[in-house]
Amino acid sequence: SNMIIFPTYNKFFSWNRSYELKYDLMRTLKLDFAVNQQANIDEPAGKLDKSDPFYREKMDTIWSNVWNFGRATNYHQTFGANYQVPLNKIPLLNFVSLNTRYTASYDWTAALPAISYLGNTIQNSNSKQYNGQINLTSLYNKVPYFKKLNQGSSRRNSVRNRKEQEDEESKKKFEFLKHIVRFGLGVRNIAINYSANEGTFLPGYLNQSKVLGQDWAKLSPGLLFAFGSQKDIRLTAGRNGWLSQSTALNTMYKTNSSENLTLRSTFEPIKQLKIDLTANKTTSTNNTEYFRWDNDIDDFNSFSPIESGSFSVSFISWATAFRGDNDDNESETFNIFRDNRLIIAKQLAEKNPNFNGGIDPVTGYPTEYITYSGDTVPTLVGGYGPTSQEVMIPAFLAAYSGRNPSNSKLTAFPSIPLPNWRVTYDGFMRIPYIKKRFKQFTVGHAYRSTYVLGSYQSNVNYVNGDELNINNMSYHVAREISQVTINEQFSPLFKIDMTWKNSLLTRIEFKKSRVLALSLANNQLTETGSQEFVFGVGYRIQDVEFKMLSGGRGKKISSDLDLKLDFNLMNNKTVIRKVIEDVEQITMGQQLIKIKFSADYVVNQRLNLKVFYDRAITNPFISTTFPSSITNVGFSLRFTLAG
Numbered sequence: 001s002n003m004i005i006f007p008t009y010n011k012f013f014s015w016n017r018s019y020e021l022k023y024d025l026m027r028t029l030k031l032d033f034a035v036n037q038q039a040n041i042d043e044p045a046g047k048l049d050k051s052d053p054f055y056r057e058k059m060d061t062i063w064s065n066v067w068n069f070g071r072a073t074n075y076h077q078t079f080g081a082n083y084q085v086p087l088n089k090i091p092l093l094n095f096v097s098l099n100t101r102y103t104a105s106y107d108w109t110a111a112l113p114a115i116s117y118l119g120n121t122i123q124n125s126n127s128k129q130y131n132g133q134i135n136l137t138s139l140y141n142k143v144p145y146f147k148k149l150n151q152g153s154s155r156r157n158s159v160r161n162r163k164e165q166e167d168e169e170s171k172k173k174f175e176f177l178k179h180i181v182r183f184g185l186g187v188r189n190i191a192i193n194y195s196a197n198e199g200t201f202l203p204g205y206l207n208q209s210k211v212l213g214q215d216w217a218k219l220s221p222g223l224l225f226a227f228g229s230q231k232d233i234r235l236t237a238g239r240n241g242w243l244s245q246s247t248a249l250n251t252m253y254k255t256n257s258s259e260n261l262t263l264r265s266t267f268e269p270i271k272q273l274k275i276d277l278t279a280n281k282t283t284s285t286n287n288t289e290y291f292r293w294d295n296d297i298d299d300f301n302s303f304s305p306i307e308s309g310s311f312s313v314s315f316i317s318w319a320t321a322f323r324g325d326n327d328d329n330e331s332e333t334f335n336i337f338r339d340n341r342l343i344i345a346k347q348l349a350e351k352n353p354n355f356n357g358g359i360d361p362v363t364g365y366p367t368e369y370i371t372y373s374g375d376t377v378p379t380l381v382g383g384y385g386p387t388s389q390e391v392m393i394p395a396f397l398a399a400y401s402g403r404n405p406s407n408s409k410l411t412a413f414p415s416i417p418l419p420n421w422r423v424t425y426d427g428f429m430r431i432p433y434i435k436k437r438f439k440q441f442t443v444g445h446a447y448r449s450t451y452v453l454g455s456y457q458s459n460v461n462y463v464n465g466d467e468l469n470i471n472n473m474s475y476h477v478a479r480e481i482s483q484v485t486i487n488e489q490f491s492p493l494f495k496i497d498m499t500w501k502n503s504l505l506t507r508i509e510f511k512k513s514r515v516l517a518l519s520l521a522n523n524q525l526t527e528t529g530s531q532e533f534v535f536g537v538g539y540r541i542q543d544v545e546f547k548m549l550s551g552g553r554g555k556k557i558s559s560d561l562d563l564k565l566d567f568n569l570m571n572n573k574t575v576i577r578k579v580i581e582d583v584e585q586i587t588m589g590q591q592l593i594k595i596k597f598s599a600d601y602v603v604n605q606r607l608n609l610k611v612f613y614d615r616a617i618t619n620p621f622i623s624t625t626f627p628s629s630i631t632n633v634g635f636s637l638r639f640t641l642a643g
Contacts, residue, residue, distance in 0.1 A: 037052075288305070290303040459478060
């Protein structure tokens, strides 16, 4: 028998509309606004055929949808405002500049027609940015004496009269005072950059999106929401019937916020010594919950609220950076960390007005017991144990920052970012011995340390803070943190760049880093340390000549030959330190020696010849890994085609 297969028709008739407006309201205030809207022109099912008796009705339906601008499926709106605060117009503040920017976005996404009863989704976001700059050099120059010091000594004529010489001799008496004043004027500039971002995602929205994203018939969701306001509109939306009352809605309501603060400053206490200071802090918070109709209370209700986020801040752990391990890989700082826990626990108990316990005679940590009616044995109801998150993190931060635990902050979220720095000094060129032999002689140093709280999540068992966590015999915490990390880098600890008079380049560098990852899931600290010594030389031999055969005749080629030699010695070691078991064991590590040599010769603009030799030798620190070496020798010929 014949099978009749009826044809199917896929119809995609979309209509995208967009417009953009930019307007400078003032010289210092600039606005921009943009909209992009997508719509579908729905067509009747089946083939459009003039022989169809309903052809005219189908065409009328299509044209009706066209005149109605189609069925909207997506609406996206952005708004931005830039404002430069005219501080330069104020003579007393013309050394300060401040730029601000506000941006907002609004999105409306239509639900599929088959599940339109679940409602559409709307979301908005805003971003506020403040960029401030304080040029302290301009401030100092407002005082003539300071301006003269900043500009340095002016050029003098070769012939001076006696009066000028006498004045110069008298000024030498105040040379020390000048150095003190110049040191006080060492801070050259301060930059402050701050940004804050917020957003809201609301599902179950039943209304449409017209001009400016509004459903003007119901005045929803409001112009403030469309232009980035983070005021909670759920109660208003629920009372006015903007939200779906279907209990089948399972899309979560979400809000998020983040902040980023960066501080920078340049300090030049003496000539040719430059210190760049940087401090930063970043926070991020996300809140999610189910917000839908609850038949039990005949109203909208929230279900399963969860907060999560992350945190990082610039830190200083210099005080413990150079403490080494003994032959058994035991760390003095780790032992201090373990001892700090008891000090921190007692401080927490003292500062908790609801704590009514005492010191446990067995563990030595604060615990709280209650003897219930009818019981003869007291029941543990709370305390601050050795593995409590509230105890571990402050003890960890105090130990590895080298601070006194009795004066440390009892928090996992330090509020003040500490400065990191980069130092550059090229004043050695003023020494005659060095100036005679070098074209350039620069010494550098850089330090960076960051405390990172990778992620946290709200604790569903936390209510008032007096609930017992049976896993660590301590109070429940509001936010459960899985791991905190200190990442410290001396990149480099010191560095010397030298360019000799004969064009020989020499570089000596020593780098040091460590990563301290404290896991609160298994009460274990993983410490990864690295030390690297780098020595490099380079030399260019000018006008090296070669003879090459070209067209049966010898042709002379002259070019520079670049020689480079680098030697790297690196030690890596990973040690796991268990807090409860008091076990410290190396799990990974090696000594890596690298030797690299290369010779580059540019034949012409298109042809480059390179000869190289690389050797890497690995000597492991653990017996489960074998020593190895890799040697790579060869040459490369690179030809560049005409572009």
